[in-house]
Structures are given as structure tokens and as C-alpha cells.
Amino acid sequence: xxxxxxxxxxxxxxxxxxxxxxxxxxxxxxxxxxxxxxxxxxxxxxxxxxxxxxxxxxxxxxxxxxxxxxxxxxxxxxxxxxxxxxxxxxxxxxxxxxxxxxxxxxxxxxxxxxxxxxxxxxxxxxxxxxxxxxxxxxxxxxxxxxxxxxxxxxxxxxxxxxxxxxxxxxxxxxxxxxxxxxxxxxxxxxxxxxxxxxxxxxxxxxxxxxxxxxxxxxxxxxxxxxxxxxxxxxxxxxxxxxxxxxx
Ligand code: FES
Numbered sequence: 001x002x003x004x005x006x007x008x009x010x011x012x013x014x015x016x017x018x019x020x021x022x023x024x025x026x027x028x029x030x031x032x033x034x035x036x037x038x039x040x041x042x043x044x045x046x047x048x049x050x051x052x053x054x055x056x057x058x059x060x061x062x063x064x065x066x067x068x069x070x071x072x073x074x075x076x077x078x079x080x081x082x083x084x085x086x087x088x089x090x091x092x093x094x095x096x097x098x099x100x101x102x103x104x105x106x107x108x109x110x111x112x113x114x115x116x117x118x119x120x121x122x123x124x125x126x127x128x129x130x131x132x133x134x135x136x137x138x139x140x141x142x143x144x145x146x147x148x149x150x151x152x153x154x155x156x157x158x159x160x161x162x163x164x165x166x167x168x169x170x171x172x173x174x175x176x177x178x179x180x181x182x183x184x185x186x187x188x189x190x191x192x193x194x195x196x197x198x199x200x201x202x203x204x205x206x207x208x209x210x211x212x213x214x215x216x217x218x219x220x221x222x223x224x225x226x227x228x229x230x231x232x233x234x235x236x237x238x239x240x241x242x243x244x245x246x247x
Contacts, residue, residue, distance in 0.1 A: 155183030170211030
């Protein structure tokens with residue numbers, strides 16, 4: 001395949017970026033999207049040009065590091081992570097526009113790399129349970145009903161890639177936050193800090209510059225792990241519950 005790539009190039013957080021045009025030939029449909037960018041970068045390095053900076057780590061769809069807006073869609077035309085998107089989703093002669101996540105809370109560091117530490121700070125604000133150290137408790141000492149366990153596992157599937165934020169016209173991080181709150185709120189171990197958790201995480205979310213949810217659902221549609229919109233309802237219910245308890 002021969003492709004034309006329009007890629008966002010930006011030297012640093014403090015400089016202005018611009019789209020730049022590249023033509024790449026001999027792209028196999030079996031390549032992943034990131035492997036295609038690797039090939040482009042090898043060509044750029046051979047020509048003495050600066051390679052395109054982009055994030056990746058596991059390249060197996062589990063770590064949440066990768067994240068590009070491809071032709072206007074977070075992670076591209078398939079519902080998956082950018083590293084699991086393959087070039088068979090495109091055809092010979094296609095023009096592909098590649099941009100970083102766009103959100104006030106995700107400043108561009110260089111080219112396609114964004115700083116997503118704002119998500120880490122939301123977790124630091126309350127996305128944990130406090131447990132006494134010591135001997136491991138007996139297995140099944142704390143029973144969890146199957147429905148709650150299933151829903152906790154569903155929330156735990158969020159890999160924190162930020163596609164929900166990139167897809168949302170309000171750049172809201174509420175699907176991410178709702179997934180974490182649901183994950184812990186469904187478990188007995190998550191109950192002691194349940195009220196303080198939601199208040200603290202929502203405050204941090206707003207302080208980071210994420211927008212509010214207006215129920216558009218773009219976040220859930222873009223989520224590579226299929227986190228449903230109802231985790232946001234659960235977060236809102238938990239917030240009301242915490243406020244009713246005077247938190
Ligand atoms: S690089 Fe880990 S999820 Fe894509």
C-alpha cells in the first residue's frame with residue numbers, strides 16, 4: 001500500500017505545531033499502525049530528519065500508553081487500541097491524518113505524545129483502598145456476590161489510555177473516573193473510603209481542566225475496553241450519596 005500521512009509535528013510543549021505531509025510506500029496490511037509509523041521513522045532517520053514521537057509500551061492492548069487520533073477518531077476506525085489497529089483497516093492510496101489526543105488536561109509534549117499525568121493525579125486523589133499490612137487473608141474470607149464481582153472486573157478493565165477524553169467534545173474524563181469508582185465501589189474492600197473517594201476524585205478531575213459529561217456517549221463508543229456509560233451514572237449516584245452523608 002502507498003499512503004499519504006498528515007502528521008501533527010510539534011517540537012515541544014511551548015512551541016506551536018503544524019501538520020506535515022509524508023508519503024510512505026510498501027506498507028503491508030499485516031503491519032500494526034505503530035509498526036507503520038516505525039517504518040516511517042526509520043526512513044526519516046536515514047534521511048537525517050527528526051523521527052515522529054509517539055507513545056507506546058506493551059503493543060498488546062493492555063498498558064494504555066498508545067493513543068492517536070486517526071482520521072478524527074480516537075484510536076482510529078476500529079474499536080481497539082492504536083497498537084492493535086492494523087493496516088488492513090486502510091486501503092492503497094488512502095490519506096491518513098494523525099493527531100495527538102486533544103484536551104486541555106493532556107498537553108502535547110512532542111509531536112503525538114501527550115502528558116496524561118492528570119489521570120494519575122485523579123487516581124492519587126482516591127482511586128485506591130487502604131489495607132492493613134500483615135499476613136495475607138484467607139482466600140474467600142470476604143465473600144463478594146457474583147454480580148458485584150463481575151461489575152468490579154468490568155470497571156477494572158479500563159487501561160487509562162484517555163481515548164474517552166479524546167473522543168468527548170467536552171474533553172471529559174468521567175468515563176475513566178466512573179470505571180475506577182465502579183471497580184472499587186462494587187467491592188467490600190472499597191466501602192470504607194467510598195464517600196471520600198468519589199468527592200476527592202471528582203474535585204481533582206475538575207481541577208485538572210476536564211469537562212463535564214453531557215451524556216453524548218462518544219467516550220463509551222471509543223473505549224477499547226467497552227466500558228459502558230452507566231459507570232458515570234454510578235459515579236453520580238455515589239457523589240449524591242456522599243453529599244447526603246455530609247462529605
Ligand atoms: S501500547 Fe500498550 S495498549 Fe497500546
